[in-house]
Amino acid sequence: MENIIEINNLCKSFKDVKAVQDISFKVKKGELFAFLGLNGAGKSTTISIMCGQLKKDSGSVVIDGEDIDVNIDSAKRELGVVFQNSVLDKPISVYENLKNRASLYGIKGKEFKEKLEWLDELLELDGILRRPVGKLSGGQRRKADIARALLHDPKILILDEPTTGLDPQTRKKVWEVVARLREEREMTVFLTTHYMEEAADADYIVILDSGKIAAEGTPLELKNKYTGDFIVMYNTKEEDVKSLGKPYESIRDAYRISISDTAQATEIITKNPGLFIDYEITKGKMDDVFLAATGKKLEGAN
Amino acid sequence: MSAFLSMTKRNTALFFKDKGTFFSAMISPLILLLLFTTFLGNVYRDSLMSALPEGLQLDESVIEGFVIGWLFSSLLAVCCITTAFTANMIMVQDKVNGTRNDLTITPVKSSVLALSYYFSTAFVSLLICLVCAGVAFVYLGAVGWYLSMTDVVLLLCDIVLAVMFGTALSSVVCCFLKSQGAISAVTAIVSAGYGFLCGAYMPISSFSDGIRNFISLLPGTYATSLLRNHMVSGALEKMASDGVPEQVVEGIKDAFDINMYFFDESVNIPQMYIIVCSTVALLIGIYVVINLIAGKKEN
Numbered sequence: 001m002e003n004i005i006e007i008n009n010l011c012k013s014f015k016d017v018k019a020v021q022d023i024s025f026k027v028k029k030g031e032l033f034a035f036l037g038l039n040g041a042g043k044s045t046t047i048s049i050m051c052g053q054l055k056k057d058s059g060s061v062v063i064d065g066e067d068i069d070v071n072i073d074s075a076k077r078e079l080g081v082v083f084q085n086s087v088l089d090k091p092i093s094v095y096e097n098l099k100n101r102a103s104l105y106g107i108k109g110k111e112f113k114e115k116l117e118w119l120d121e122l123l124e125l126d127g128i129l130r131r132p133v134g135k136l137s138g139g140q141r142r143k144a145d146i147a148r149a150l151l152h153d154p155k156i157l158i159l160d161e162p163t164t165g166l167d168p169q170t171r172k173k174v175w176e177v178v179a180r181l182r183e184e185r186e187m188t189v190f191l192t193t194h195y196m197e198e199a200a201d202a203d204y205i206v207i208l209d210s211g212k213i214a215a216e217g218t219p220l221e222l223k224n225k226y227t228g229d230f231i232v233m234y235n236t237k238e239e240d241v242k243s244l245g246k247p248y249e250s251i252r253d254a255y256r257i258s259i260s261d262t263a264q265a266t267e268i269i270t271k272n273p274g275l276f277i278d279y280e281i282t283k284g285k286m287d288d289v290f291l292a293a294t295g296k297k298l299e300g301a302n
Numbered sequence: 303m304s305a306f307l308s309m310t311k312r313n314t315a316l317f318f319k320d321k322g323t324f325f326s327a328m329i330s331p332l333i334l335l336l337l338f339t340t341f342l343g344n345v346y347r348d349s350l351m352s353a354l355p356e357g358l359q360l361d362e363s364v365i366e367g368f369v370i371g372w373l374f375s376s377l378l379a380v381c382c383i384t385t386a387f388t389a390n391m392i393m394v395q396d397k398v399n400g401t402r403n404d405l406t407i408t409p410v411k412s413s414v415l416a417l418s419y420y421f422s423t424a425f426v427s428l429l430i431c432l433v434c435a436g437v438a439f440v441y442l443g444a445v446g447w448y449l450s451m452t453d454v455v456l457l458l459c460d461i462v463l464a465v466m467f468g469t470a471l472s473s474v475v476c477c478f479l480k481s482q483g484a485i486s487a488v489t490a491i492v493s494a495g496y497g498f499l500c501g502a503y504m505p506i507s508s509f510s511d512g513i514r515n516f517i518s519l520l521p522g523t524y525a526t527s528l529l530r531n532h533m534v535s536g537a538l539e540k541m542a543s544d545g546v547p548e549q550v551v552e553g554i555k556d557a558f559d560i561n562m563y564f565f566d567e568s569v570n571i572p573q574m575y576i577i578v579c580s581t582v583a584l585l586i587g588i589y590v591v592i593n594l595i596a597g598k599k600e601n
Contacts, residue, residue, distance in 0.1 A: 051407045055598070073409040087404040089312070091319035096312075103308035104408035132319075148404070 003062075004029040004156060004188045005050070010059035012045050019045040021211040022059070027204070029155075030186040032178075034199040036286075037208035038296055043192050046208075047158060051079055064155055077105065080154035084161045086141045090134030094125065094144045097133060098151060105152040119147040122177060139170030146177060157181065158190045163198065196286035205286075207293050215293035219286065224261075226292035227284020231257045231265050234278040244268060244275070305410045306418055313422035317389050327388035330493045331381045331434065334502055338373045342503070346372060346558075353554055360544055367446030367537035372558055374438035375533040376502035378461060379526035381434050383500075385427040386468030387475070387492045393419045394479040416473075416593040420586075424469040431461050438533075448536030457532040463578050464525040470585035471522075477592045500526040505559045518564045521581035524574040527562040531571060534560060 005027035012020040020042040027033045037043045048054035050061055052072040061068045063075035088097045098119075102112045120126055123143045128136055133144060142162065149157060159178070163171040175198075181187040193199055200219050207215040207222075215222060233241060234254045241248050241255040246268070248257040259265050265281045291297055317323055347369050354360065396402040405415055435457065442449065449457070479485060497503045499517060506517050517523050538560070542551050555561040562569045569577070 048403075051403075053403060053406050076407060076409045079407060081404070081407055083400060083403065085400055087400045089316055089401065091316055092312075096315070100308050100312045101404070101408070104305050104405070104410045106304065108304065 001028040001030065003027065004064055005033075005190070006060075006062040007046070007050075008060045008062075010046065010049065010061065011057045012042075012049060012054065013057055018211050020049075020056075023208070023211070023213050024059075025206050025213065025216060027156075027188060027190060030182060030188055031203035032182065032189045032191065032201065034202035034205045035190065035192045035208065036199055036205060036290060037192075038294075040210075041208040042211040043208055044160070045211075047081075047160065047190075047192070050075070051081060051158075052076055077152060078155045079158060080149035080152065080156070081158045082142075082145050082149045082160060082162050084164065086133065086145050088133045088141075088144055088148060091132055093130050093132055094136070094147070095129045097144065098148060101148050102151050107152060115151055115153070119150060122150075122180065123147050139166055139173070142166060142170060142174065146174070150181070153185075154187075156188045156190060160192050161194060162191070164194060196290070200286045207290060209294040209296070215289070220283075222286070222289045222293075223283045227288040228258055228260045229262050229265055230282045230284065231259060231268070231276075232280050232282060233257065233276065236275065236277070240275050244272065305408075306414050306421075309405075309410075309415060309418035310422045310425070313389075313392050313418060314426055316392050317422070317426050323388050323391065326489055326493070327385040327430065330384045330497060331377050334373075334377050334380055334497060337503065338376075343369060343373060349557070350554065353550060353557065354546060355550060358545060360541065360546070361446075363446030364448065364537055364540050364544065365446075367442060367448045367540070368534050368554075370438075370441055370445055371449075371533040371537055372530065374434070374441070375526070375529040376497075376500075378431055378434055378438070378529050378533075379464065379500045379522075380497050380502050381431050382427060382461065382464035382525070383468040383471070383496050383522065384493050385430045386423055386465065387472040388489060389423040389426040390419060390469070390472040390476045391485050391489065392422070393473075393476045394485050397480055398482050398485070412597045413590075413593060416589070419476075420469060420473055420589070423472065424465055427465045427468060428462065431465055432458075435461060446537065448540050449533075450536055453532045453536055457529065460525070460528040460532055463575075463582070464522075464529065466582045467522060467525050467578055467585070470582050470589060473589045474585055474592065477589065477596075496522075499523075501559050502526070505557060507557050507559055514563075515565055518562070521577050524562060524569065524577045527559055527569075528571065528574050528578065530558070530560050534558075 003026045007026070008024045010020050010023050011018075023042070023046065035043050035046070045054065049056045050063065050068070052068055052075060061075075064078045066074040068075045088094070089100075095116075098116065099112060102108065102115065107115060120129070123146060125143060125147055128140045128144065133141060136144065146162075157178070163174055166174065178189055182189060191198070191202065199205055202219060204218055205216065205222060206213055215226065217225065232251070232254050236255065238250070238255065241257060244257060246257050246259060248255050259268065262281060269276045269279075287297070347365060350365060350368060396405065406412060439449075439454075475488060479488060499520060500522055501517070506514055506523065509517070538551055538555065541554075542548065552561070562574065
C-alpha cells in the first residue's frame with residue numbers, strides 16, 4: 001500500500017521549547033492512523049506544519065506525493081480538518097458557512113449543490129442546514145464540522161479529538177461516518193484522541209512524548225511490546241487467586257491477574273483447571289501501552 | 303476573486319448578524335447624539351450667538367445650519383473610526399475562536415484574507431456613515447440647508463477618506479490583538495476616547511496648549527476638520543453675507559475647529575487632504591508588511 005503522508009526528521013522549536021524533535025513516520029493510504037500524546041506533546045504542532053499553518057525548522061513533509069515546501073496548495077486540497085472545537089461562524093447558518101468555505105476551494109454553483117446533497121445523505125444535515133451554528137447542539141455542530149472538512153472531497157481527513165464531549169450516540173454516528181468514508185472513498189483518517197478505545201481501533205499508532213516518538217506500531221504490536229495479558233477470574237476466592245503466584249489486583253466482582261502472554265495463560269489454566277470456571281483472557285489496554293511507553297497517564301483516558 | 307468576494311461577504315454578514323458588534327459600533331455616535339440633543343447643542347448655540355456682534359439679527363436657520371452641521375460632522379468623524387474598529391474585530395475574533403485556522407488550511411492566500419477584512423470593514427463603515435450623512439442631510443434640510451453641491455460631493459469624499467483612515471488604522475491595531483479581553487479593551491478605549499481626541503465632545507480649541515499641540519500631531523484630527531469645513535462652510539458664508547464681520551467669522555472658525563493649526567501654523571484644506579491621504583497610504587503599507595511577515599511564518 002502506498003504512503004499518503006511521509007514525515008521525515010521533522011523539527012520545530014518555539015524559542016527554547018523544542019516542540020517537535022526529529023520525528024519521522026509514514027501513513028498508508030486508506031488507513032486509520034492514531035496520533036497520541038498529552039497536551040504539549042507536539043501533536044498540534046505537527047498537524048499545523050502538515051496543514052501549512054506553521055513553518056518547520058527542518059525535515060520534510062510529503063502529502064500525497066507533493067512536498068509541502070514545493071506545493072503547499074496541493075497538500076491543502078488533499079487535507080480536510082475537523083478541529084477539536086467548532087470553528088464555523090456561529091451567527092450564520094450551516095448552509096452559509098458551507099457555501100463560504102466551499103468558495104475558498106473554488107467550489108460553487110452546481111458543484112456545491114452536488115457536494116451538499118452528498119453531505120446531506122452522509123451526515124443527515126437536512127434539519128440543521130438553515131439553522132445558525134451557534135444554536136446547534138454539540139452533536140449537530142460536530143456534524144456541521146465534519147461536513148465542512150469533507151466539502152472539497154479530501155483524500156486525508158484529520159480528526160483532532162473529534163468525539164471529545166459528545167454523547168455516546170453521536171460518537172457512534174461519527175465513527176459510522178468515518179467507517180463509511182474509508183470503505184467507499186478509501187479516505188485516510190489521521191486521528192488524535194483521548195479515548196483509548198478509539199485509538200485501539202486504529203491500523204497504526206504513533207505515541208508522541210515531549211516532541212519525540214515514544215512508541216509506534218499496530219495496536220497488537222504495541223500491546224504485545226508494552227503490556228502483558230490478563231486473566232480476569234470471576235466468582236472465585238482471593239486465596240485461590242493468590243495460590244497461582246502471579247501479581248493480581250482486585251476489581252469489582254473479580255480479580256485481574258497479570259501474566260506475560262497468552263501462552264502463560266494457557267499454561268496456568270491447564271495446570272489449575274478446577275479454579276478456572278468463569279474467566280476471560282484479555283490483552284493489555286491502550287492506556288497501559290501509553291503509560292508504559294511514556295510513563296504518563298493520558299488525561300481523559302477511559 | 304471569488305474567494306475574496308465570498309470572504310468579504312462573509313465578514314460583512316457576520317458584522318450585521320451579530321447585534322452586539324453592531325450596537326458597539328453605534329454606541330459612541332448614539333451617545334454623541336444624546337449629548338447634543340440634551341445639552342451640548344444648546345451650549346454651542348449660545349456660544350455662537352454670544353460671538354455675534356450685538357444688534358445683528360441672523361436668520362435662525364443659519365444658526366441651526368451651523369450647529370446641526372457641526373454636530374453631524376462630529377458624529378461622522380467618530381462613526382468612521384468606531385465602526386471601523388468594531389467591524390474589524392471580526393479579524394481578531396477569527397483568531398480568538400480558531401476560525402482563522404479553518405480559513406488558512408484552504409488554498410486561499412493570507413493576503414486575500416487580509417484584503418477581505420479591509421474591504422468588508424471599509425464597506426460596513428462606509429454604509430453606516432453614509433446612512434448617518436443621509437440623516438444629517440435630511441435634518442439640515444429641515445432646519446437650515448446651506449450646503450452647495452460641491453460641499454456635498456466633498457463631504458462624501460471626506461467620509462470615504464475618513465473611513466479609509468479608520469479602516470487602515472484599525473487593521474494595523476487589530477493585527478496585534480489576540481484575545482477577547484484585548485478586543486473589549488480596544489473597543490472601549492476607542493469608543494470612549496476618540497470623541498475627545500477628535501474634538502467631537504468639545505472643540506480642540508478649548509483644550510490647553512499642550513493637549514492641543516498633541517492632538518494636532520494626530521492625523522485623524524485633520525479628517526475631522528475636513529468634515530467640519532465642508533459641513534458648515536455654507537452656513538459660515540451665509541453669515542458673512544448677512545453682515546457678520548470677517549473677523550468674527552474667523553473667530554468662530556477658530557473656536558469651532560474649522561481652522562486647524564499644527565502648533566501655530568495654519569493648515570489649509572489641501573494640506574489636510576495630503577496629511578490624511580499620506581497617513582492612509584502609510585497605514586495600508588504597514589498592514590501589508592505585517593501580513594507579509596505573518597505569511598512567512600506560515601508555510
